[in-house]
Amino acid sequence: MMKVFGIAGHSGMGKTTLLERLVPEIASRGLVVSLIKHSHKNIDIDRPGKDSYRLRESGCKEVLLLGNDRWALMHELRGDGEPPLDYLLDRMQHCDLVLVEGFKNGNFPKLEVWRESIGKPTLWPEWPGIVAIASTTPLSSPDVVHLDLSDTAAIASFVLVHAAPR
Numbered sequence: 001m002m003k004v005f006g007i008a009g010h011s012g013m014g015k016t017t018l019l020e021r022l023v024p025e026i027a028s029r030g031l032v033v034s035l036i037k038h039s040h041k042n043i044d045i046d047r048p049g050k051d052s053y054r055l056r057e058s059g060c061k062e063v064l065l066l067g068n069d070r071w072a073l074m075h076e077l078r079g080d081g082e083p084p085l086d087y088l089l090d091r092m093q094h095c096d097l098v099l100v101e102g103f104k105n106g107n108f109p110k111l112e113v114w115r116e117s118i119g120k121p122t123l124w125p126e127w128p129g130i131v132a133i134a135s136t137t138p139l140s141s142p143d144v145v146h147l148d149l150s151d152t153a154a155i156a157s158f159v160l161v162h163a164a165p166r
Contacts, residue, residue: 006110038102
């Protein structure tokens with residue numbers, strides 16, 4: 001059964017750095033891990049001048065690239081709104097856990113990555129789903145679980161216990 005767990009936080013807090021440590025830790029426990037990353041920026045995974053770029057720009061709704069090591073499906077929104085997380089999860093191959101970076105408003109369990117030194121407030125308690133905060137410094141609130149951002153094994157265990165079944 002696929003489970004879902006989110007990693008949230010302001011830009012620059014270290015979400016990707018944590019995920020780089022978290023994915024191999026969870027995979028080492030025998031689980032298949034996938035990721036959905038939501039960005040508010042425009043993304044391109046091919047380059048101007050390449051065949052796939054030219055054909056996508058010509059009006060294709062979808063372009064699938066297949067190479068020796070990977071394949072990628074690009075779907076053009078062409079003015080449509082962003083699809084909801086459930087729509088994207090339906091398109092994922094079977095895995096044990098999907099980690100989601102972004103979709104802050106989504107109603108699924110999340111860990112907030114927070115560094116006091118960045119000078120921004122926590123997203124918790126305003127954002128839905130945040131069940132814990134991982135940080136390098138202790139928190140003043142006893143109302144949310146605090147995890148040490150450097151303790152990857154403990155964070156992985158927490159994620160696996162609190163991930164929501166899909």
